[in-house]
Structures are given as structure tokens and as C-alpha cells.
Amino acid sequence: MADNALGRFLRARREATAPPTTGRRRTPGLRRGELADRAGISVEYLTRLERGTDRSPSGQVLSALADALAMTADERVHLYRLIKAGAACSPPPPPPLRPTVHAMLDTLEPTAAAVLSPAGDVLASTARFREISGLGDEQNLVRFAFSPQAKAHYPDWDQIADARAASLRAAADLGDHPAATLAFELSITAGAAFTDRYDAAASLPPATGVERWGLHLLAFERLYLSGEGDQRLMVYFSQH
Structure with missing residues (x-):
């Protein structure tokens, strides 16, 4: 997946998601720890995803992140397409019908x-x-x-x-x-x-x-x- 498109997208959605408190914060949106807690994953793993050192998350992890970030249907489709764009190969076509x-x-x-x-x-x-x-x-x-x-x-x-x-x-x-x-x-x-x-x-x-x-x-x-x-x-x- 060129240029860590998945990591950039996840970070952008995290920073655009309203935090649980209204107090003064140095960073916009959710902190990594807050998102990790919501998604049930470790902060270290989320960091690897955002930095692009891990580019093959499971569907379960991506679904949990999409839920935690309240992604729209279009955003979920875009998230899947980012993963698909980085896939090494495509499924083989079905055999032709007789x-x-x-x-x-x-x-x-x-x-x-x-x-x-x-x-x-x-x-x-x-x-x-x-x-x-x-x-x-x-x-x-x-x-x-x-x-x-x-x-x-x-x-x-x-x-x-x-x-x-x-x-x-x-x-x-x-x-x-x-x-x-x-x-x-x-x-x-x-x-x-x-x-x-x-x-x-x-x-x-x-x-x-x-x-x-x-x-x-x-x-x-x-x-x-x-x-x-x-x-x-x-x-x-x-x-x-």
C-alpha cells in the first residue's frame, strides 16, 4: 500500500473524532490511547497501523476501529478499498459456464x-x-x-x-x-x-x-x- 494510505486515513479520522471530554487538549480529536480502548486493541498496535509498520490488520480489527470511529458506510467502503489496493493479488475468476x-x-x-x-x-x-x-x-x-x-x-x-x-x-x-x-x-x-x-x-x-x-x-x-x-x-x- 503506497505511502501508508491506511495509516494516514486512520489518523485523520481519529483526529476528527470528538474526544470524550471538553477540557483543553494539546491534540485534536481522540488520543491514540482513547481510540485503542474503544477498539479493544493495544496502543502499540494502533501506533504501528498509523505509522505503516503493520499494513495487514485483520477484518476484526478494522471493523472494531470503524465502529470506534463511528465511520459512515462510505468511509467503511473506503477503508476496505485501501486494504484491497495494497493486496498482492486478486481472487481468480470463476470458471466459465458451459x-x-x-x-x-x-x-x-x-x-x-x-x-x-x-x-x-x-x-x-x-x-x-x-x-x-x-x-x-x-x-x-x-x-x-x-x-x-x-x-x-x-x-x-x-x-x-x-x-x-x-x-x-x-x-x-x-x-x-x-x-x-x-x-x-x-x-x-x-x-x-x-x-x-x-x-x-x-x-x-x-x-x-x-x-x-x-x-x-x-x-x-x-x-x-x-x-x-x-x-x-x-x-x-x-x-x-
Whole structure:
């Protein structure tokens, strides 16, 4: 990460955060010790982060710092991008879908259906899925579930958030690099709303069930596709 961008950002946010007392102070904002106490880390470690001698903090540490500094959603995204910019490599792209998988999706129209990667990336979908999913420009179901728009789209948001976090945890535990990378991202950008669910995930997400998307009540089935990539087909049937 060039020029210690992460350290400069953390220090700037610390100095811009109102201190707990109103007495006369030599330095603006929070002292390092005050921020360290709030985030549950040592002053020495915070000093290394701000000085750039440690540039690989865990998602848990960054989430704690973001909470302690009352970062906005945009600031949390920027914090994650600073870490991502300093990463040595990017996750490998998923393997391409077979033509027969695309043909299968065509035959499923007008049913809502999508092929997902283990990390929840939408690799292909029917027009009906794109119409009712609420994703917009987002291409990942898990990231969308922890976006500001998700609670308005999912009336049963808690249920869906639990399932999406469990799905990501299962993929990451099996060594899926994109899933682990997304979990790290969401630990920063979504904070405790994601990490509490991710850490508590003790079972696999349901392979079948019912979800509500907006005004749509949908029964779903998850089917695994043969071949590399551990891709799965999700099919959503409208319930009347």
C-alpha cells in the first residue's frame, strides 16, 4: 500500500473524532490511547497501523476501529478499498459456464433462476431473476444482503442475512478464496451486522425454503452443477 494510505486515513479520522471530554487538549480529536480502548486493541498496535509498520490488520480489527470511529458506510467502503489496493493479488475468476447451463436457464424462463459461485456471485440468470432480485448493478447476493438497500427489499431481512452469512462461511471454510475475501470485505463495510452472523454460523444454509423479496413470496431449491467451481443453480418459484 503506497505511502501508508491506511495509516494516514486512520489518523485523520481519529483526529476528527470528538474526544470524550471538553477540557483543553494539546491534540485534536481522540488520543491514540482513547481510540485503542474503544477498539479493544493495544496502543502499540494502533501506533504501528498509523505509522505503516503493520499494513495487514485483520477484518476484526478494522471493523472494531470503524465502529470506534463511528465511520459512515462510505468511509467503511473506503477503508476496505485501501486494504484491497495494497493486496498482492486478486481472487481468480470463476470458471466459465458451459453452453448447456446457459441453455438450461433459457428453458427456465419465466421462472426466476440464477447460477451462483460459492461466494454468491451471480454468474448467469434469467430475466425474471434480474427483474425481482433487487440487485441492480450489484452482482453478489451476499454483498447485496448487507447493503443499505437490502432491508427495504427483504421483509424478512434477519432470516435472509443469517442464511447468506452462513453460506459464505461454509464456502470460506472449504477454502474458497473469493468467499474469504468477501467475508473480509463485509467485516469492514457491514461491521457487526455481518460478523456476528458469520461468526455464529454453526450449520449449513438451507437448500430449500421460502424467502420474501419485496412483494414476492418465493420457494427456492438449490441444485449443485457438475464440474469445476462448485457452482450451484438457485431456482425461485412464486407462491400464490
